[in-house]
Amino acid sequence: MAVKLKWPWLGIAIPTFLISFIGYGAHYFILSNFLSTLKQIAFESSLLMIWVSYYLAIYTNPGRPSPTYQPSPSVWSNYCKKCQNYKPERSHHCKACNQCVLMMDHHCPWTMNCVGFKNYPHFLRFVFWVITTTGVLFWIQVKRVCFIWQQRHLPGYLFKKSELLFLTILTPMNFFVLFTITILFLRCVFNQIINGRSQIESWDMDRLESLFDSQRLIKKLIENTWKIHPEAKSPQLERDAENLLTQHRIRFEEVVNFPYNIDLFTNAIIYLGPLHLWLWPFGAPTGDGNSFPKNDISKYDVNSSLEDIMLSLPWPPDGGKIKTVSNHSNLAIETFNEGGEQVVRSRIAQSGRSAIREKWYNDWGESLDDFGVDVDME
Template sequence: MPVKLKWPWLGVAIPCFLIAFIGYTSHYFILSNFASSKQQILFEFPLSMTWISYALAIYVKAGSPPAEFRPRKEQWTHYCKICKNYKPERSHHCKSCGKCILLMDHHCPWTMNCVGYRNFPHFMRFLLWVITTTAYLQFMLTKRVLQLWRLRHTRIFIHKSELCFLVTNILLNAFVCFSISMLLIRCIKNQLLEGRTQIESWEMERIENLFNRRRLLPQLIENLNRMFPDQKHSTESKSHDLASNKILQVEDVVNFPYDLGFMANVESLMGPKHTWLLPWGGPSGSGCHFETNDLAIYEPDAPLEDRLMALPWPPDGGRQMSKHQNQVDSNVSIHNSRGEAVLKKRPLDTAANSNRRTWQNDWGETLADFGVDVDADAEL
């Protein structure tokens, strides 16, 4: 679950203290006693890059929609009541920043900044340089511990300050390295492998929850006719057939349109390959429109499942289901002994219809926990 701090400035003060304390006390009290000049330079370089990338992650803004932005025809229309402007796809209004954020991933308390389109590369480089620095330092500290263990029976003098910082820093450094590694793994899985922001990963869990409770398909059918009114089809009976198909999986009717494959995902978020490690590297697009995969292409003559996968993200539009939709969904299509399709009513599961504003995933996270102002959207 995202961290919430009573005093936001601590979000920057704590990382700065850890970087400075672990880095410089390790160098002055430990590495300078046994490491070669080359090894000390090899440590100071990633430590310096950590400071640079962290400063950029703090000061570079994620970007906001241009004034008078208008969504494309094939996208949902979302209007921000606070900014008085339409929001591009994948954008959200951040409550802490007080503005709409392009490709909002989350509001990060450790940078006092939103992680989004323009500064996501800085955030990723910060994580990478922290891991590089702490991993190398952990290797050097472990090496020093083994050296001192082998010299334990000799008369060589060892400063108490070195022993104190060695014990303290080897534990602190290991904790930081492990914690940031877990965060980097999560980012690689969500953003790079699957092409999703943390908010979109949360959104996918919500969609899967609705599907598993058999509440998603009626909304998708209504949205299909709403998005493509000129191609309106008689799809209600087909939706019952889909709902009664026990082997139907959520990936058969739901497509995340921005997953382009690993390398394309990395380039869309980080920019061209040759800039990934450069402090100034970043994406070159506007952050208002994004390339989509082939499954997001709508074909009127395609099977119903394929047309449903062409809906923009999120496929339910992020809107609450109506009473009529709930009533339709409570009618379950089954087959009698003669193989004829009949309808059977079942009790309505009201817990499944929790509003998008208040729905929680398995970690207890709501949309607001990522920094999104859930009251900024205006229904149009």
């Protein structure tokens, strides 16, 4: 779940302290005792890359929509009353940054800035260099601890007390940073590079699956299909729609397509820029962030089946603003056996699973608000 700090400046102070204390403390009190000069320079260079990437992730604007942007028929029309402008596809208004953010991923408390289209490469490079630096340092620390343990029978004056002290303090601290940042890195890569989604879009996908499982999504998809593509409506497709509503034999991936997931390499190029610039501190993504290429599944053909036309709906296919109301007025039906007889009773469904989009939460307990989205502007 997203971290919320009472004093936002701590989001910068805590990482700055950890980078400085672990990095320079380890260098001065541990590494300088046995590493060669060349290896120490390499370590400091890696540390420098952390600082540069972190600075750019903090101070690079995540991207504002063009003031002349006008939505195309292939995306939902979404007007931001605060910015007095239309929001491009994948954009959201951040309540902390007080602006609409292109391809908003989340508002990061550790940079006091949104992670969006224009600074996502800086953010991912920052995370990458933290993992690289702490990973190498942890390996060196473990080897040093093993070496000292093997030499434990030698006189104590052969080892500096300051080195022993900082090994004891910094090794678990460094491992904690390595472990937590690695989890963050894997989540970012899985969402953005492998699946082509921002964290908000992954959250939306979970929401749609929840609606599908509770049989509340198909009806809305059919309504949106007739609304966006009225020319496709025919007696045959209307019969197909009726069958979908009554049979419930279709799978989620047969009616919902995430249009921005193309392939792993193309996703990486779009969000990180050309391959040779991935580790370059000033590397930037391709495109303008106001529109994005889409996969072949999202192409509309009037002669397609109803399911294929649903797959071509703009993201999110339910429109994103629709209040999702349970078929039983927030009641779920539960059956069980009691004394050999079947008993039927109703129970209140989980509020997070039957609420409007702005209040829905996923299995991590995250709502739109946790990502920094101004839900009133959605």
